[in-house]
Amino acid sequence: MLYLVGLGLSDETDITIKGLEVVKEASRVYLEAYTSILLVDQSVLESYYGRSIVVADREMVESNSDEILRDAQTEDVAFLVVGDPFGATTHTDLVLRARELSIPVSTVPNASIMSGIGACGLQLYNFGQTVSMVFFTDNWRPASFYDRIKENRSIGLHTLVLLDIKVKEPSLENLARGRMVYEPPRYMTVGQCASQMLEVEEDKKEGVYGPDSLAIGAARVGGKTEKFVAGTLKELCDQDEVLGGPLHSMVLLGRRTHELEHDFVREFAVDKDKWDFVWRAEYGKQQ
C-alpha cells in the first residue's frame, strides 16, 4: 500500500493519530520537502516518529518515483506531505503511477493552507480560485495570477495567494559550471508579494486592485506563532518584520464580505481607522 500522509502545517505534533500509526509501521518513509516545509527540522520529525526518513526532492518524485513505489504491492510505503496530500500541492502523478503498478493507495488527510487560511476570519465560502506568486527576476515576471484575481474580483470573491519557496535550487552560475551546489533556501514574504502585485497592476492598469485594496498577510498559519496582519496592499509592503519568519501567504479581499468578517479581521489591522474607512467605501457591497 502507498500511504499519502498529510503532516499539517506547523510542527511534529500536527500529524494525526492515524498518520502516526502509518509512519511507525511502514517499511519505508519518504518526506516531500520541496513544495512546502514544516517549521521544524527533519531530525525533530525523525526523533518524534522514531523512524528515519528519506527526503524526496523534486527530481526523485518526478523522475524516480518507481524507487519510492518499489515493492509497495506487498509492503507499506509512507509518503509524507506537508499540509494535505491533495491540497496546495497534489501528487496525482504519483498516484496514477501507483495505479499502473497495481499498488493500492490510501490517503491520510490533514490541514492544508487552503482551508487553514480560514483562521484569518474570512469565510472560506467566499474564496475564489487560488493563485501562486513566484519570485520575479529581471526577465521572468509571470503575471497570469493577475487575470485569475481579476476573475475572482469580478464576482466579489477573496483570493488566496500562495507564495514561492526556493529550496535546494542550484544557482544558475553553478548549473552552468555543472556543479550541484545549492542556493540557500528563500521564502517569499508578504511584503515582496504585495510589491510584485502592485508592480503588475502598474504595468497592466486594468484596475483589478490598487494600493488601497484590502488584504491580509498571514505567517505560520496553524502554528503557535501564527500571525495575521490586515491592511491595504501598500501597508502590507512594509509589515514583514511584524509578520516574522516563514512561511507567509496572503489573501486579497473581494467585495462580497460579511459584517462578522469585518469585526473579526479588524483586530489584525495595521491601522484600524483606515481599515474601517476603506471597508465602508469599497467592501460589503454584495452578499
Added chain:
Amino acid sequence: MLYLVGLGLSDETDITIKGLEVVKEASRVYLEAYTSILLVDQSVLESYYGRSIVVADREMVESNSDEILRDAQTEDVAFLVVGDPFGATTHTDLVLRARELSIPVSTVPNASIMSGIGACGLQLYNFGQTVSMVFFTDNWRPASFYDRIKENRSIGLHTLVLLDIKVKEPSLENLARGRMVYEPPRYMTVGQCASQMLEVEEDKKEGVYGPDSLAIGAARVGGKTEKFVAGTLKELCDQDEVLGGPLHSMVLLGRRTHELEHDFVREFAVDKDKWDFVWRAEYGKQQ
C-alpha cells in the same frame, strides 16, 4: 484559553497529536455536533480520549456561549469541531465573544471537506466559491446556489457543493404542540442533490448546467470507506447505493480542467466511454 480543535473528517484517530493533548488536559470538553458529524459515535470519542464530552447543540452555541466560555480566562476549555474549526462551518461568533471576555483563543487545525475534497483528483486551485444545498420542501426551495454556480462556471471553475444535514431538528408538528421531540437525523445524498440541481435548472433555464454536465459524487471523504463516483448529473441521480452511507458531498466540474484531472477522475466514472465523450466535447477548453 479557549481551544478550537479540529477533529478531521472521519473517526477518532483523525485528531492530531496536538489536538489530543489539548483534549486530555482541558477542564471541559465540548463537541459541536449540529453542522457535521464524524462517522463514529460520541461514546467512541469519549473512550478514546479518556474524557467525557458535552455535546453542544445549535441552541447552546448560539444562545448560551457564555456557559461554554465560563472561566476560560484561567482554565482551558476545548471546543471540538468536525473538520477544521474555520472550514465549512466557522465559529467566528464564538471567537468574537471570547475576545470581548478577554479570553485568549488558540486553534488546532485539521482536515476540512474544503481541502479534503482534493482527493477526488480535481485540483483545488481550480475551485471557485463553495455552495450549500439544503433539503427542498414544498414551499422552500432556495436557489441562491444557482447564481453562485453560474459565476463559477462563467470563469471555468469547479464548485464544491456541501449537502444539508438535519440533526436534532424538532418536527414542525411537534414544535406546534410545544413538544421537544426530534426527527430522526437526515443526511442529503448525492442523488437528492443532483435531482434538486436539475429541477432548478429546469425552472430557471439559464443553461448554467444540464443533465449531461459532469460531476463527482463523494462519500465519507477521508475515511477508510471513502468513495467517489463520477458521471453526468443525470447519472449521479441514481448512484446513492454505490456511494453508500453519509456524509455525501458533490463537485460540479468547470471547463478549466487539466489532462491529469481527466485521467485521475476517469477511474471513478459510472460509464468511462460517456465520461470521455462529454469531457472531450465540453471540458479542458481553457487552461
